[in-house]
Amino acid sequence: MTQSTYLLDASQTKAQAFAMLQGALLALQSNNADAAEPVETAPGMFWLDTAARALKMRNPANSGWITLGALGSGAFIPSGVNKLTEAQAKDALSDIYGAVTGEILRAAILAHAPDAVIPGWHPFDMVRPGDGATGLIWSYDKAGSVQNVETPEFEDGYEYALVFEAVATNRKRSALQISVRPEVTGTWSPFTSFPGAGFAWDDICSGMLRLPMPRQPRLVHRCIWDAPLKAEMEDIVVTTGASEASALSAVRVRWAEGSIINEVFRTGRVRLFKRREHLTG
Structure with missing residues (x-):
């Protein structure tokens, strides 16, 4: 027991007064620790209830105790704190x-x-995983037929990939016709385009066209075509035709049949993906 009286008695001897003060200081030091509440109480007084293993404080009216928290194994757990x-x-x-x-x-x-780097290929418009971004830049279901599909402007520090999902032209290929092919053209400003190059000879086109580090200035930009193996499908290059190396700011895809360029996309979807690279940003 480390409880004691706090009341002074003028009739006490020096030895008795010293013992009383010593007991009062020990009680203060231990927050009146005991299994039973102190006999003498006052508003704001602390009591360490050793039976309930709780720290309590006397209420302002001196009519009861407020439990401040519990004594856990080497920890103090405050009372009145909501937990999820x-x-x-x-x-x-x-x-x-x-x-x-x-x-x-x-x-x-x-x-x-802090913004975290998203690893691997992901939709170009994704900010955080699970935010619902799909990378869709054209869909026949939503936009109808178009002659060109153009990417948004590329950012430094990323390489890009166009994903074609069963896209096709409005022209049916016959034995007498030149094969219809998608053609990719690179742009380095809103007004200047690099020459295009065809990357698949077929009516239906599905696959991924990768653009490794398009923001790195080059005289020739290589494009990697990933699709089911066919003799007509090969990696292509977009030659800038400039005297100095230039970086791609975007690419445009269209359908071409010889000199005819009025075909349109009539089915499917085109998505744009990107992944981090640290050479250009």
Whole structure:
């Protein structure tokens, strides 16, 4: 027991007064630790309840005790602090924190989180994994027929890939016709284009056209065509035709049949993906 009286008695001897003061200081030092509450109480007084293993404080009216927290194994656990259950942590609308809902809390964390590099190929418009980005730049279902599909402007520090999903021209190929092919043209400004090059001879075109480090200045930009093996499908190059090396700022894809360039995309989708590289940014 480390509880004691705090009341002075003028009739005590020096030895008795010294013992009383010594007991009072020991009680203060231990926060009146005992299994039973102190006999003498005062507003704001602390009591370490050793039976309940809790730290308590006397209320302002001196009529009861306020439990401040529990004494765990080597830890103090404050009382009155809400804890998120697993269900609440997964609930975007949980109001366990009052006005600060789970949705607001999540937005605040994301706003202050450092931007992380997204590894591997991912949609060009993705900001964070799981944000719903698809990289779609053209779809017949949404935009209808178009003569050209043009990419958004490329960013430094990324290489890009065009993904073709069963795209086709409006012209049917026959034995008497020159094979219809998609053609890629590179641009280094909104007004100047590099010569184009065909990369597949067929009516239906599916595959990935990779553009390794397009923001690195070159005289010739190589494009890698990844698709089911066919003799007509080969890697292509886009020659800048310039006296100095230039970087691609975007590419444009169209259908071409010899000198005829009025074919349009009539089916499918085109998506743009990118992945990080550290040579240009």
